[in-house]
Every structure is written in structure tokens, then in C-alpha cells.
Amino acid sequence: MTSLELIFYIFSSILLLSSLGVVLFKNPVYSALSLISCFITSAFLWLLLEAEFLALVLVLVYVGAVMVLFLFVIMMLNIELEVETSQFNKIAPLGLIVGLIIVGELMTLIWLRSDQFLVTSSAVSSFDKEVSNSVLLGTKLFTDYIYAFEISGFILLLAIIVSISLTLRRRKGLKRQIVSKQVDIDPATRVKLVDMESEVNK
Amino acid sequence: MITLQSYLTLAALLFAIGAMGIIINKKNIIIVMMSIELMLLAVNFNFIAFSYFSNDLTGQIFVFFMLAIAAAEAAIGLAILVTLYRNKNTISVREFKQLKE
Numbered sequence A: 001m002t003s004l005e006l007i008f009y010i011f012s013s014i015l016l017l018s019s020l021g022v023v024l025f026k027n028p029v030y031s032a033l034s035l036i037s038c039f040i041t042s043a044f045l046w047l048l049l050e051a052e053f054l055a056l057v058l059v060l061v062y063v064g065a066v067m068v069l070f071l072f073v074i075m076m077l078n079i080e081l082e083v084e085t086s087q088f089n090k091i092a093p094l095g096l097i098v099g100l101i102i103v104g105e106l107m108t109l110i111w112l113r114s115d116q117f118l119v120t121s122s123a124v125s126s127f128d129k130e131v132s133n134s135v136l137l138g139t140k141l142f143t144d145y146i147y148a149f150e151i152s153g154f155i156l157l158l159a160i161i162v163s164i165s166l167t168l169r170r171r172k173g174l175k176r177q178i179v180s181k182q183v184d185i186d187p188a189t190r191v192k193l194v195d196m197e198s199e200v201n202k
Numbered sequence B: 001m002i003t004l005q006s007y008l009t010l011a012a013l014l015f016a017i018g019a020m021g022i023i024i025n026k027k028n029i030i031i032v033m034m035s036i037e038l039m040l041l042a043v044n045f046n047f048i049a050f051s052y053f054s055n056d057l058t059g060q061i062f063v064f065f066m067l068a069i070a071a072a073e074a075a076i077g078l079a080i081l082v083t084l085y086r087n088k089n090t091i092s093v094r095e096f097k098q099l100k101e
Helices: A003-024 A028-048 A052-077 A086-112 A133-141 A146-167 A179-183 B004-024 B029-053 B058-088
Strands: none
Touching: A003 A028, A003 B004, A003 B029, A028 A052, A028 B029, A052 A133, A052 B029, A052 B058, A086 B004, A133 B058, A146 B058, B004 B029, B029 B058
């Protein structure tokens, strides 16, 4: 067994165990933390597949942004943990059956039909070793896929607008600044000059 | 030798665990969303494995776009979740049935 295989098996077992943790933990904070562990081990496995840029993006975007957002929402909602487990046990066998069916079908496809794959299953990669992975990706992204790139930027803008407009809340009775009324003020109605005697030499 | 089949098997197991998570977690819609992220990760795994074994970078480009779209999906989903929690004061999947009634 070579060291690469050892790394692969160690990281894939960590990945599967922590993905089970995501599904089975009762406390959503623990689930989110095991999902973070999933993403980090996947990034290591993607490094084995020579997808260096995407591995780093996975850590930066998912662990750094999306999972922090998840944890933020979990903490903000302040959910009380329910202890009743009867419903969980009633549905669990169904979930197990569905999972086993999916695994069975995909295993049949992967192992029994693998002679019909159009790719060789044990090829040593021959990506261009002279330039880095991000240069290769960027060259392809900004030439062949430039329209898709622009559209994905637009979708991210859309996500910003949608999430802000969904969560924005105007409380009743809040004292807010109304600029038009402020500009509309006439100074004569505001300042009143009063005649009175001097207080000094009294 | 790590073959394409080993990566595809890993991704299949990951996908099945994610699908199981959607079914068995009826209490907490946040865990359902995390299971969806898990299934997306499995699909990305397939794309990257095929890209490596067929020497074609297009698979990695697709994963790049899927990461962007999944980030947008998570943000919008969590915003909807926050709005639902404000209105119904719960995040259990079973309580969200006003469209059925």
C-alpha cells in the first residue's frame, strides 16, 4: 500500500464518519462542526486529485463563509433542543432503506458497468505541469465560460438582494429620520426671538 | 492504486448519507439544509474525479460554478428560515404546512 493510498483511505474514513455525524447529531451546532470537518477532509482529497484551486476555494468559501453563516443562524434562532425521539425512530428505517437503495444502485453502476466508462480508471493525470492549476482554470473560465461567469456573478448579487429584503424588518414605533420633512422646514416657524431684560445688573 | 471507482464509491456513500439525513431529520430544518450541502459535495466529488481521470478541466469549471450557486442557495435558504422562525417560532419541518391547508 503506497502512502497515497494510505492518505486516501484515512481521509475518506474521516469524511464518511463526520458526514454520519452531520446526520445523526441531535445538537445542530455539533452537526455544523462535523460538516466543517467534512469540507476540510474533502479539500485534502481534492488536493490528491490535483484540483488545488478548488480545494482552497472550498475551505475559504464553505468553511469561511457558508458554515459561519449556518452557525450564525443556529446561534441566532436560539432553538430549544427537543428530547422526544419517538418520531425519529419511526422514520429512521425508511431513511436507511432509501440510503441502501441509492448505494446499491450506484455501486451496480460503478463496479459492474465500469468497463463501459469512456475514461481509463487508473490514468495518471497529465494536466500541464508547467503552469499552476489556477492559471489553467482561469484561462478556461475567462475565455470559454465568460458568459456563465457573468451570470453567476449576477446570481450572487440576486442572493444578496433577496436575503436582505427577506430579513429586513421595520419595527413599529421606531423613531426614524424623515429627510424630506427635515428639508421642508421653514426657519421662521422654528426660531422664536423673545424680548427680555438683562439679568446681569439686577 | 486509487482508481476512479474508489472516488465514485466514496461520493456515492456520501450522497446516500445526505439523502438519509433529509429523511430522518424532521425536527430541524437546519440539519436538512446541511444534508443538502453534503449531497452537493458528493456531486462535486464526482465532477472532480472524472475531470482528473479524463484529463479535462471542464469538470473543475463546473464545480467552480456549483460552489457559487450553492453559496447563493444557502444564503437565501437561511434568510427564508429566519423569516419562518420569526413568524411561527419553530424550525420543525412538521410545523410548516400552511401551503397544505
